[in-house]
Amino acid sequence: MASVFLGLMTTLSSTLIWQDPVNYYCGEKTFSETPVSVSKSSKFVADIAAEPLQNISLLLESSSFVLDVTGCLTPKGILRPAIGIEIVNETLPILYSGAVQNLIVLEMIKIEYCGVQDIHPGAFMILPAIHTMLLRFNRLVYIKEGVFNHLRVAKLYLSNNSISYIENEAFDDMPNLRLLNLDSNRLKNWNSDWFTNTPNVQTLSVDSNELTKIPANAFNKLRNFHFTNIRLSNNNISYIHPRSFQKLHLLYALWLDNNLLFEIDPSAFVHLEQLYILSLTGNKIKCLPIESFYAFKSPDMILRVENNEFMSCSCLKKIEVWAKSNEYLLTERFAKNECSKKKKQPLSNNTLRN
Template sequence: MKKLVYCHEISFIRTIDSEPEIISSYAKIQLEEDAFQLSLVNESIPNLCDGLVQVHQELSVLQILNSEVKTIDPGSLIIVPNLCLLKISYNLLTTIQSGVFNGIKVKEIDLSNNFISTIDDEAFDNITKLEVLKLNYNAIKEINPYWFRNSPNVYKLSIIYNELTRIPADAFKNLAKTRALKLRLSANTISEIDPNAFKEVSDIAILRLNGNKLTTLPAELFTNRTIRVLEVNTNKLIYFPDEMSGSGLEKLEFLDNPTFNCTSLIKVKKFVEEKDVNILYPSVICEDRAKEINLVFNFKKTYEIPLVLPTYT
């Protein structure tokens, strides 16, 4: 039996393309003509209830921004056309339930700048057109390996500025298999990556892990896959596994990792010079007594400075 949800009367201004229109309604926000964009901005709509937003006409962008949205009920978004972007940001969401987005034909969903900490296992299932999901600036504590079942085209996932502490096994197993992934996981507190986290992933265009608490990267990350761009700035890395040299890297950034091991740094220097990798080094000075030099790693370059040895009289 379908649960009936009562919607309180709401008054708001909706903008269709560039024309604002004042609406007072008990039930539905409807689009009655073809348009590029429908926006609800700076309103008070605490609950998106059953059948509240109904779009049957041509539309590319639907935005609900800074409108005090706390809950989105399953069935609240009845959207028939293909959307390029569905953005519900700068609201008060804490939970994403299954049934809210399932079946919607949309290329990008942006739920950034909310307070989301709980996402149902099935919340992103059966969104067959979905390619990009942004969950930035929330309170998400884990990546769920069960997300994206029957949503086979998701290639770009961004979860920056959240509360992730680890990347679990099979984290990305349901993401796109036919194009290179773009994964943005910076500004969390990730200290662990499971060796099987990237199982079933063969091609990564960009992997950004800046601003976390990583001390190592698993060798399995670089095994049997291509990683074109790797950014691990501002972590606590000590070394890179030797397997990195076979991963097809084109760009490597690991600024602000002052604990990085000198032996590994010298290996990285040789690797990037042989492979012509675009590099950003941490600022580290390594002493080479055999050559009587200090090898200085800094930003894009390395320098050799004569080592001043103590003199004894």
Template sequence: MYILLVVFIAIARISSENCDEISQLNLIVYKTIDSAAENITTSAIIKLNDDAFHLLLANQSIPRLCVNVVQIMNELSVLQIINSSVADIDPGAFHIIPTLTLLKINFNLLTTIKSGVFNNVKAKEIDLSRNFISVIEDEAFDNNTSLQVLKLNHNAIKEINPNWFKNSHNVYKLSVIYNELTRIPAYAFKNLATNRALKLRLSANRIREIDPESFAGCGDIDILRLNGNKLVSLPREIFINRTIRLLEVNTNRLLCFPDVLYESKLQRLEFLENSQFNCTCLGQVRTFVIKSKVDIMYPAIICEDKVREVNWVYNFNKTYEIPLLVTSTTERF
């Protein structure tokens, strides 16, 4: 939770060559967490006169953020640029001295994240969701030791690049949901934090393949969400020499889990809507869940046990057995 909201006065100026000058910007600013929003009309550089908490720039027309367009020397916690037609950001556009809690640039027209834009921005969380990003240069998030959380949701990203995040060793949460990923490559997360468990959200893509070495180089995983993809199997290697606390693989095409999962320290497992899941595997999952006291969400599947002459019903977090329905071979008139 943000503790206080403070107003600042901003002046806007475009200072790099070949940048069209913006004559007027309408800003929304706050003094404290309980204060009403204040509207300020400015031009020239966005600049603080006093310590501040939150600046919102919304529903403007700023196709390009040029060099030094944002200069924050005083305290600021949150900076948001929302629905303002931003299609390009020059390296050096942000000159921000304090450490931001959040830098959010959502509902804009960005397609490319260039090196030099965010490397020197001290922000614990950068949220670039709901743009049109398809290209992220290799060095775009390098050498940023302040960065902990990166959100890239609702874009057009086609790959996780193992070369991202060099020397940005505090990034522990990466969210790339609703994009166009088709596979997770080897060493995909090797540069993420090793001093705390990772939170990885990769749901709602088109992922068909996870390389066996995809998690090589990274440590424990607190949350791994792979819902809404096209996975048929999971590589056994992702469960070896690491703990995954919560695994969600709902709405995929899984047939079974690797045996090493049943030796893991998993605490919660969800695999709803995997309708072709193997019945033998389901029995193994049930045994593991009971033995290890795992929170579970099963797909809705009925499996026949001919030996015991029962049907096992798996549904959400429940399993139960019902007698087999035996069909009579004697025709009745």
């Protein structure tokens, strides 16, 4: 069901009749008699802005009605004051150029479970108020330059697709972008050239992809913000370059859970002076370069190292001394329990012979 939620400015009379503007060029038809539900309620805006954004349920008023859209979404008639558009469970394999255009008060676009495989450059154009775009649960494979560039979107959700390639310039020139979610895709390589002139990203989530390494200068295009979060959990990361995070002195949280990390270069985290959360659970880490951790200057910190099956008890002891000396919180229940078990185990015959 495709839903368009409307909000009218208070200065407009409820009896005002919008005049259809000139015909807009839509290119190829994206929508073919697509049912669109329309409401005059704008309550959903506050719900969308709330975090965390997981399951959005936007309720229509009893006064809502349905119309069919063919071609593209343009400011004609009742669509002209649209604040939000929701399209769910329709068949939209391709969003052509001009699919959504010239809606000057549109704040949110949600197109999910529609089988979208391709988005052409210019599919979203002249949307000066756009804030949130949700294109989750589709079949996107390739993100092209010209789809999102120069949009004023602040939150972009592309999770639960099949994205394996993103062009170098695909996320350039997006000065308002604060949140990008690429979870549950098929990315194998991180591109350090992404985010040119897109410095304000504060939440970057790339959980559950197929990344194998984090290159040098991976996030150098991002501004050094307090409360920046980077999530790289549930990948295949086995290598972190010593200069991957070198400009993020104010990084707040770094999540690297459930990867294939075996050892970490002593310089990898030394730049993260204000780090509050460093999560390394579920890797294969034998020991951490704990000497470099003394460079951290954060007054509070949480370090998670549990479920690292190869971590030695002597290493864990060093980590405990470091955490205690700085009054940091160390969550190492699994590792500590394993060390306790080892102490209690009886010596084997081979050990006695030695």
